[in-house]
Amino acid sequence: MFENTLDSYAHSNNLKNVNINFKVLFAFLTMLVSLISTSPVIPLLITFLMSFLIIFKAKIPWKFYLKFLTIPFFFGFLTFIFMAFFFGTGAPLFEPGIFNLAVTEDGFNLGFLVFSRIMGGFSCLAFLALTTPMNEMFSIFENLKMPKIVIEIAMLMYRYIFLFLEEAENMYYSQKTRMGYGSIKNTFKSLGLLASNLFIRTWLKGEQSYIAMESRCYDGSIKSFKAHEKISVKNITILLFFESFLLLGIYLTWGFKII
Amino acid sequence: MRHFIKSKGDFNVHIMEGFLPWQWCLFWYIVALPVVAYGVIQIKKITDKNPESKPLLAVSGAFIFVLSSLKIPSVTGSCSHPTGTGLGAVLFGPAATSVLATIVLLFQSLLLAHGGITTLGANIFSMGIAGPFAAWGIYKVVKKSGLSTSIGVFFAVFIGDLLTYIVTATQLSLAFPIPTFTESFVKFMVIFAYTQVPLAIIEGLLTVFIFWNIMKLRPDILEDLKVIVPKIKETAKELI
Structure with a gap:
């Protein structure tokens, strides 16, 4: 019955046995990197990398994932249109000729940036939701x-x-x-x-x-199994390299605009 | 189950992951944290006194989650979801509701991909704090002025919902004050007025109906709620 929810995939994906701390740290740091970016390049790169990991590493059926991705895409796209039309002060780029509406340059850029950040952040959230079972999140x-x-x-x-x-x-x-x-x-x-x-x-x-x-001796607290795994040195190195690569990308593309 | 879980094309008030700039994410986390901490202290007091309230709080939270995943047909033709926190605030008080809403919002982002992790603070503030506190306050005021419980519940949920949207619009326009805060606020409010105000009225009526049904079928549950909010017993008795 739950074949289509995120929860069932969280329990049966190929990255299920990867160290939980590593997965959470990876998704969260990447999410933050995507958030601080001032250009759409890195968030979009993150979207592609995360989608790649989700489809090819975690082996989530691509049809399901793409369908799932339409939610932020739809929302992000609406935001983009909305901002392109209403959130600009600069010179108009394109005027459809109805209601004095016009797409402005800064509105377009802002809308695209927010769109890319939504996609970037959302793909990290999807990675977390699709590869990490909730009971491990509790630990x-x-x-x-x-x-x-x-x-x-x-x-x-x-x-x-x-x-x-x-x-x-x-x-x-x-x-x-x-x-x-x-x-x-x-x-x-x-x-x-x-x-x-x-x-x-x-x-x-x-x-x-x-x-x-x-009747089974509940005294107000539930004891749960806690696995105290450490992240391996190799994984930490990979993580640090990956995030610094993204940060470097953010530095290089700082303030980069589409138009 | 897919019918309940499916969210494509629905409009809801959650601020989506990545929408807010990081400064505002941080700001709303800092604003929301003390209130949630206060709620945790309140819940801890309640559960230390009577441990049986723990599962009851959990079912209440799960109820808010399921309620907020129900689809309500809206006037504009689209479907929308009730926030569910108005009922929670009336039944359990705003402090407990803020904690439950926090957990619900976390689950919504991790299980349904509604909302997000970085925007969690902002969502907690609008849906878990501003809405429930307003709902609870309105309910108390209406009850004190001697009007019926149904009117109290309706206005509590209606105004709680409205405040949630206004706070969300404020959060969005603070994050994107282009060209000015007021102009941006007006733009966001126009969108919300079209999509969410009919929904607030519908959710208000629906909640009155829910409340009324519970009163009719199982008033003892509302009496038992004194575990969480002692004053609810009087409300239940008035109606029997």
């Missing part, structure tokens, strides 16, 4: 000394989310087979019923699971 949070209570609630929440999505889906389809979404009025009624019943059911599940946990 990272623990290492970052996040408050224990937050991690515990997050862990429980992660478990419940999938239970509830399944429950919501069941309710949704049984409503649908009974013409629950036939008209706008019915749609709102059905959505309201679905959400309120979901709340009640989730609440019952929460109570039951507390009883179940308490």
Whole structure:
């Protein structure tokens, strides 16, 4: 049922066994590098490199990944159009002749920069989401000394989310087979019923699971297995070289504009 | 499940990864952090006193996540997602909601690729702090003035949502003040007014319906909520 979510790929990709700290550090540093860039060159390069890693190294089906990439692309492209038209003060480049609209040079450049940053950042996020299972992320949070209570609630929440999505889906389809979404009025009624019943059911599940946990000696904390792996020297070197290469690229292309 | 998870073409208020310049990412992290820290302290107090509230807080968070992944048909023809935090704020109080919303936003970015890691601070501030605090405040004010719970819930969610959009527009126009902050703000607000104001009204009505249903079917749950917010019991009793 979850064949199309990011979560299932996170558990079954070719980079699953790569050191978790390394993956997170790699994705996060690259994301930051993409963010500080003032030219679209490096973010776009990052997009290609990350997509390459995701498709050829992590072996995520390219069809799925490209479909997934249409989300930021669509959004980024809208942003680009919006900024090109409305966020410029300089000389107009192109006037379509309606409503006094005009694409300006600085608007175009800004829009393209934001577009490339969205694509760059998003591909790093995709790398993280598609190669790193959530339960391993929790061990990272623990290492970052996040408050224990937050991690515990997050862990429980992660478990419940999938239970509830399944429950919501069941309710949704049984409503649908009974013409629950036939008209706008019915749609709102059905959505309201679905959400309120979901709340009640989730609440019952929460109570039951507390009883179940308490009967198994739950004392308010969940013990989890923590793997304390160190990143190998070789990987650290690769990482440092890669990031400094990108930083050098940022320095060289500083302020570079398309037009 | 794909129906719930699919997000292509939907418009939502999350600021996407890479959208904000790094200075503003940092700024919003610094602004959001103390409030979330305060919420964590509050949650720690609650759970230390009664450990059974821990799973309940977790299901509440999961509920916010699932609620925010439901699709609501909007007037403009597109689909949009409710923020879900308004209901959370009314039920559990704004401090707890800010922590839950933080975790929900993190999951949304890692599981659905909504929002992002670097823009997490800004998203927490708009959806997890500004919205819920406004919703909770409005709810209290309406309740004090003697109007019905339904009106209170509607305006809490409606104004909470509106404030979320206004804060998001502010964040965007602060990051891109071209040519000036005000002009840029107006541009972003025009977009939001078209896409999100109908949604805020719809979400308000929907939440009233949800609240009303819970009251009707299982008022005891709302009484039990005194684990998290003691005052909710009175609200539930008034309605029975």
